[in-house]
Amino acid sequence: MSKDLDRTRALWRQIATVIEQRIEDGTYPVGSRVPSVVELSTEFGVAAATAQKVMAHLKREGAVRTEVGLGTFVADRPVS
Template identity: 60%
Template sequence: MADVIRERITDGTYPPRTRVPSVVQLATEFGIAQATAQKVHRGLRDEGLIYTEPGLGSFVSRQQD
């Protein structure tokens, strides 16, 4: 699942500063546990691909030049 989200960010499906699907939405889309989807979100944050605004959601980070 992380590879799919990473690809969506890279190919522009999720452009910079746009919201990415929530943990619940990802769990539903991929048919996985919410805990697993949370780990994917955390990994993408650790990679610097997304950031989270408390109360607002997670967003694609600006691409590095």
Template identity: 65%
Template sequence: MIEFAPDVPRWKQVAEVMRSRIGDGTYPARSRVPSVVQLTEEFGIAATTGQKVHRALREEGLIYTEPGLGSFVADRPQG
């Protein structure tokens, strides 16, 4: 678990951790990212908070979801 800053929504803080993990290769392209349930367990957050994290990362194009399979890191062009 992380220590949450009181002045920033928790979903934003968890999303930042996930962005960092995607960026540093902890979760490489096409690898599965933690489910909402796994996020709730790891970070001690509510399911709705975990859903906001996934939604934000999808909207940013960092992950995509395959119904019935899970969520995965999107391919990104090499810069």
């Protein structure tokens, strides 16, 4: 588990916040690919289901878009 995460709050929300911050600070610019569920799972040391929940949340919020067979990318309208 990443040192920045704690077990007192929902892990998926904490990870979603990290990804949103990376989008805002330009680590993941508009149109760039974001880590896959497997990559997030590995980076944060969480179950794939937790990483999937992060991605579903980011997609619902409009922060990312999915292209079948290609991956997930920062949406044209990033999180503000």
